[in-house]
Amino acid sequence: xxxxxxxxxxxxxxxxxxxxxxxxxxxxxxxxxxxxxxxxxxxxxxxxxxxxxxxxxxxxxxxxxxxxxxxxxxxxxxxxxxxxxxxxxxxxxxxxxxxxxxxxxxx
Amino acid sequence: xxxxxxxxxxxxxxxxxxxxxxxxxxxxxxxxxxxxxxxxxxxxxxxxxxxxxxxxxxxxxxxxxxxxxxxxxxxxxxxxxxxxxxxxxxxxxxxxxxxxxxxxxxxxxxxxxxxxxxx
Numbered sequence: 001x002x003x004x005x006x007x008x009x010x011x012x013x014x015x016x017x018x019x020x021x022x023x024x025x026x027x028x029x030x031x032x033x034x035x036x037x038x039x040x041x042x043x044x045x046x047x048x049x050x051x052x053x054x055x056x057x058x059x060x061x062x063x064x065x066x067x068x069x070x071x072x073x074x075x076x077x078x079x080x081x082x083x084x085x086x087x088x089x090x091x092x093x094x095x096x097x098x099x100x101x102x103x104x105x106x107x
Numbered sequence: 108x109x110x111x112x113x114x115x116x117x118x119x120x121x122x123x124x125x126x127x128x129x130x131x132x133x134x135x136x137x138x139x140x141x142x143x144x145x146x147x148x149x150x151x152x153x154x155x156x157x158x159x160x161x162x163x164x165x166x167x168x169x170x171x172x173x174x175x176x177x178x179x180x181x182x183x184x185x186x187x188x189x190x191x192x193x194x195x196x197x198x199x200x201x202x203x204x205x206x207x208x209x210x211x212x213x214x215x216x217x218x219x220x221x222x223x224x225x226x
Contacts, residue, residue, distance in 0.1 A: 001169075034213045036152075043202055043217035044144075044152065050211040087152055091212035094166045096142075098152040 002026050002090050006099035012107040017078045021102045023071045023088035032092035035064055035073045038101075039084045047086075048073065080106075109133045109216055111186075111203050116221030119193055127221055129186035129203030134216075137161070137181035140206040142214060143188050145199035155201070156188065171197075193225045 003026035013019050023033065031051040036044035046055045048064035051071055061076040075082055083106050088099040115127040129141070143155040156167045156177040165177050176189040186203050200222050204214035 032211060036214075038152075043219055044214075045217070046213055046215050049209070049213040053211075055213075055215070089152075089154075089214075094157065095168050096154045096157075096212065098154065101151040 001095055002029060002093065002097055004088055004090055004097050004099040006086075006088055006102050008102060009100065010103040010105060012105050013078055014107045015078050015080060019075050019078060019104065021073045021086055021088075021104075023066075023073070023099050025069045025071075025090055025092075028068045029090045029092035031067045032090055033064070033066065033071045034089045034091055035062075036087045036089065036098075037082075037084045038087065044087065049091075078104075111205060111216055111218040113201060113203050113218040113221035116201065116223045118224045118226060121194060121225055123193055124189070124191045125193065125223060127188040127190065127201055127203075127223070129188075129218060131184045131186070131205075134205075136179075136184040138208065141177075141179060141186045142204045142206060143177060143186075144202045144204055144214070144217075145197075146202070146220075147196070147199045150199075153199075157206070158186070190223070193223075195225050197223060198225045199223060 005024045007022045033051045035048040038044045052064045063074050085101045085103045113129045142157045158165050158177045174192045178187045200220040202220045203218050205216040207215040
């Protein structure tokens with residue numbers, strides 16, 4: 001199985017900051033990498049697919065990059081509604097494993 | 108609107124069984140591959156199982172293989188997860204999720220989840 005490792009596990013930032021979350025795969029997954037946002041008590045929401053493609057309706061301050069084993073999710077100017085937990089997921093092969101999550105908190 | 112709604116969760120004793128359902132609406136359910144994903148209390152997301160659009164292909168996480176069975180009834184627009192020989196570590200919120208039709212696999216529609224407690 002492909003293991004996904006996110007860093008950091010938690011992150012404190014302020015409104016307006018730029019933040020970057022990293023996701024590393026245990027083997028190459030080409031660009032088959034998705035990012036989800038989850039708020040407490042809610043279902044995950046797809047933000048980015050295929051490493052860098054923005055899901056419809058997602059604000060352009062979110063961006064993704066990477067290929068192979070190393071990927072990043074960036075938020076250019078944090079808004080209050082962005083404070084949540086973010087998960088990467090590889091979709092290269094079953095089982096479609098998730099990273100352990102990165103909790104983004106308000107500083 | 109396009110949605111999936113899970114049901115069937117509850118409190119169950121270890122070793123017993125439970126069947127979860129996921130009702131789909133406002134989309135052509137029979138065209139989509141469907142997944143179950145779970146989240147233990149305070150933990151991250153764990154992919155559980157997948158079934159192809161026609162029910163012919165199924166895959167499972169090693170943690171549930173041999174105990175859980177995913178199935179679907181396209182005439183009823185419903186996805187199921189039969190969970191047998193439940194363990195404490197199966198305690199989680201279970202989400203059903205739709206895999207969209209693009210070549211790059213991603214889960215675009217999620218339900219609100221149904222909580223399963225094994226105790």
